[in-house]
Amino acid sequence: MNNPTSSILQVERLSKTYMLGRATIPVLRDVSLAVNTGEIISIIGASGSGKSTLLHIMGALDQPSGGMVRFQGRDLYALSAAQRTVVRGRHIGFVFQFYHLLPELDVLDNVMLPALSSAGNGAPAVMRARAQSLLESVGLADRANHLPMELSGGEQQRAALARALMNQPDLILADEPTGNLDSVTGGQVLDFLFALTRGEGRTLILVTHNIAVARLCDRVLELKDGRLQGA
Ligand SMILES: Nc1ncnc2c1ncn2[C@@H]1O[C@H](COP(=O)(O)OP(=O)(O)O)[C@@H](O)[C@H]1O
Ligand SMILES: [Mg+2]
Known part of the structure; x- marks a missing residue:
């Protein structure tokens, strides 16, 4: 059933082109996608097929060349950069392949970071307890x-999961979160990721080039030649 009120993210006719000197490199062409609240979807595709580019644009981290991204009813790229940063900080959690923890901070402070950089999330003691x-x-x-x-x-990736959850995001975007881990360790990370997503009715978009990982999700889409198709 396609109930528009339950859709958290709508991507419409998205394109992304990189300029290299005078050459234009089309990475995404006419990508459309609707994600329902609570869905766990996977995007697969070969290396260089544009998975990270698409994930970053859906997560308000990068500008599209054309098309629209609507997140919780807001046209993300009609907002100012500052407004977009607020939406991202409050509602979207990211997990990356190489964890991106700050090396000089301990694990607890790393987990607390998203709360520090987005105002109004409560008293320090409350944030510390949540972390x-x-x-x-x-x-x-x-x-x-x-x-x-x-x-x-x-363990670093599990800490990064905790950090992604710190601001109680509605949407989690995970970019090859098990790409740097052996299959047993990766499986543990996925178990935590799915549990933390489902337990709170969050939505997850998981990018991977591993079809076995993708098949654990509710729906699998494939990026190929810049276009998104059912897989
Ligand atoms: N900042 C950039 N400038 C130019 N080309 C880029 C840039 N970022 C990514 N690309 C190119 O876009 C394509 C898609 O990259 P990416 O989204 O990282 O793919 P994937 O995550 O599927 O491996 C690749 O050909 C890559 O070289
Ligand atoms: Mg990538």
Whole structure:
């Protein structure tokens, strides 16, 4: 059923072209997609097919060349850059392949970072308690005061999951979150990611080039030649 009121994200006729000198490189062509609230979808595609580009544009991190992205009813690229940053900080959580934890901050401070950079999320003690509780939910309660380099890859990615959840995002965008992990460790990270998504009725878009990972999602789409198709 396609109930427009339950749609959290609508992408319409999106295009993205990079300029390299005088050459234009089309990466996304006429991409349209609607994602329902609570859905877990996967986007697969070969390396260089534009998965990260699409994810960044859907997450208000990059500008499209044409088309529209509507998130929770807002036309993202009709907003000012400052408004877009607020929407992103309050409603969207990101997970990246290489974790992107700040090396000089301990795990707890890394998890708290999104709350510090988006105003109005509550008192420091409340944020600290929330970060600690998120670390517990990814099995890292006892690692709160460790530096990222003291953690394994899987543990760092679980810390990054906790960070992505810090502002209670409605939408989680994960870009090859298991791409740097062995299959057992990657499976653990996915279990946490799915549990944290489903438990709170969040929406997840998971980019991967691993079809076995993609098939764990409710719906699989494939980017090919700049176009998105059912897979
Ligand atoms: N800033 C950029 N400038 C020029 N080309 C880019 C830029 N970012 C990505 N590309 C090109 O766009 C294509 C898609 O990249 P990307 O979205 O990272 O693909 P994927 O995540 O599927 O591997 C690639 O050919 C890449 O080289
Ligand atoms: Mg990529």
